[in-house]
Amino acid sequence: MKHKFTLNAEQFLQMHSLRKTIELRLNDEKRRQVKIGDEIEFTNRDIENEKLTVTVEGLIHAKSFSELYDVLTEFGAYNTNLMRAGFAGDCTKQEFIQTMREYYTEDTETNHGVVAIEIRAL
Numbered sequence: 001m002k003h004k005f006t007l008n009a010e011q012f013l014q015m016h017s018l019r020k021t022i023e024l025r026l027n028d029e030k031r032r033q034v035k036i037g038d039e040i041e042f043t044n045r046d047i048e049n050e051k052l053t054v055t056v057e058g059l060i061h062a063k064s065f066s067e068l069y070d071v072l073t074e075f076g077a078y079n080t081n082l083m084r085a086g087f088a089g090d091c092t093k094q095e096f097i098q099t100m101r102e103y104y105t106e107d108t109e110t111n112h113g114v115v116a117i118e119i120r121a122l
Contacts, residue, residue: 002039002053003030012044014086016052018121022085024068026104027061027113034059034117058118065100068114069093085116 005023007015014020023040025031034040036056044050062068070093072081083089087096100109 001033001035002041003034004041004043006043006045009044009046011086012042012046012050012052015042015054015119015121016050020084020086021119022072022081023117023119024065024085024100025115025117026108027115028108031115031117034115039122040117040119053122054119055122056117057120060116060118062114062116064109065097065104065114066093068116069096072116084118 005025007023011020015023034056036059038056040054040056042052042054060068060071062071072085073079073093075081079089082091082096087099
């Protein structure tokens with residue numbers, strides 16, 4: 001199955017350059033449809049004809065961004081999983097949650113849960 005998502009320009013460029021290989025989203029109805037092996041076409045929100053198609057390699061579900069942070073940093077404080085998600089490797093849990101609050105409210109997070117989508121460019 002092929003899904004279509006949009007990204008802001010900075011996130012799109014990080015993904016296009018392969019620095020970002022984990023996309024963090026609410027686990028809403030649209031994201032619950034995503035399965036390992038599916039394709040996602042990301043569109044740059046600022047330049048609509050810029051697209052990147054990726055394959056879903058893994059899915060990490062969590063109840064909250066706090067819980068997801070714990071999973072992503074399970075193997076130490078300086079963590080490459082945070083870097084793969086577009087964060088500094090030494091990003092604190094508070095910084096991580098604060099950044100995600102720029103996109104999602106605590107209420108929507110509580111209602112849907114969250115998902116980390118591990119991707120590979122085609």
